[in-house]
Amino acid sequence: VSRPPLVSVKGIPLIKYFAECIERLKDLQVWPDDVLISTYPKSGTTWVSEILDMIYQGGDQEKCQRGPIYTRVPFLEFKAPGILSGMETLKQIPAPRLIKTHLPLLLLPQALLDRKVKIIYMARNAKDVAVSYFNFYKMAKVHPDPGAWEDFLEKFMTGQVCYGSWYQHVQEWWELRKRQPVLYLFYEDMKKNPKREIQKITEFVGRPLPEDIIDRIVQQTSFKKMQENPMTNYTTAPTEVMDHSISPFMRKGITGDWKNTFTVAQNERFDADYEKKMADSDLHFHTDL
Numbered sequence: 001v002s003r004p005p006l007v008s009v010k011g012i013p014l015i016k017y018f019a020e021c022i023e024r025l026k027d028l029q030v031w032p033d034d035v036l037i038s039t040y041p042k043s044g045t046t047w048v049s050e051i052l053d054m055i056y057q058g059g060d061q062e063k064c065q066r067g068p069i070y071t072r073v074p075f076l077e078f079k080a081p082g083i084l085s086g087m088e089t090l091k092q093i094p095a096p097r098l099i100k101t102h103l104p105l106l107l108l109p110q111a112l113l114d115r116k117v118k119i120i121y122m123a124r125n126a127k128d129v130a131v132s133y134f135n136f137y138k139m140a141k142v143h144p145d146p147g148a149w150e151d152f153l154e155k156f157m158t159g160q161v162c163y164g165s166w167y168q169h170v171q172e173w174w175e176l177r178k179r180q181p182v183l184y185l186f187y188e189d190m191k192k193n194p195k196r197e198i199q200k201i202t203e204f205v206g207r208p209l210p211e212d213i214i215d216r217i218v219q220q221t222s223f224k225k226m227q228e229n230p231m232t233n234y235t236t237a238p239t240e241v242m243d244h245s246i247s248p249f250m251r252k253g254i255t256g257d258w259k260n261t262f263t264v265a266q267n268e269r270f271d272a273d274y275e276k277k278m279a280d281s282d283l284h285f286h287t288d289l
């Protein structure tokens with residue numbers, strides 16, 4: 001399997017196939033009831049996508065079995081050989097649509113902002129993202145070879161990974177909430193109190209649900225349930241795109257796994273660099289679990 005190098009689009013490194021798709025995104029037809037799920041990769045995108053589809057289906061688990069998560073919540077900039085692209089998938093689904101993206105604001109179709117679509121952003125602490133991304137790079141072969149962990153970590157810290165800098169991404173979408181309807185969520189909060197976070201989402205999208213339905217959504221979107229569910233665990237994706245024998249997509253689903261991968265020296269270097277890159281921001285992560 002060939003692993004093409006990343007391609008820079010306006011300075012943002014992207015998977016070759018995704019880069020080819022960017023130009024076409026300007027043709028995106030935006031509907032007023034579209035909801036955009038935005039994340040830096042490996043921050044719980046699939047989790048929050050499944051939660052949203054469950055909310056939109058009124059907690060009906062059967063309806064959420066109608067297809068793999070990437071067909072129910074199309075991935076805006078997705079393109080790969082032999083598979084329906086995100087833009088094509090979007091044309092096939094009825095309103096109200098849930099749309100997923102990892103794009104930094106620089107590459108986001110302006111129409112989504114002009115039309116003021118509701119945006120749900122999910123952020124996850126940088127260290128767990130880096131570890132999760134490293135394992136994902138290995139199994140999702142549309143990425144370049146990640147190399148050794150210490151090399152990958154260096155690339156992560158300098159933004160030389162697909163979608164560029166985590167630091168820039170989490171901060172710019174945090175700032176965006178001052179100008180756009182953005183619900184900014186944290187993976188760590190979702191782990192700690194999924195019920196409260198899911199309630200926040202139902203309010204934000206204007207679809208309140210009775211408590212017993214919320215409880216059911218909490219259960220159905222647990223890591224274990226989603227790990228076993230072929231419609232959420234990505235085992236339906238072609239092996240050329242994801243090879244679960246290398247590392248499953250539903251890998252661990254916990255907070256603090258970085259401690260099993262970072263050395264003490266790497267951690268100290270990471271913290272010092274992190275402080276510099278995040279110094280101007282009032283965005284804080286809750287990782288002391």
Ligand code: A3P
Pocket residue numbers: 039040041042043044045046047128131132133135221222223224226249250251252253254257
């Ligand atoms: P790990 O690799 O740390 O296990 P994304 O969907 O943005 O690609 O993020 C994938 C990460 O979210 C993986 O993290 C995956 O295990 C985790 N994840 C997926 N569903 C989850 C769930 N229901 N609960 C907790 N974590 C989940």
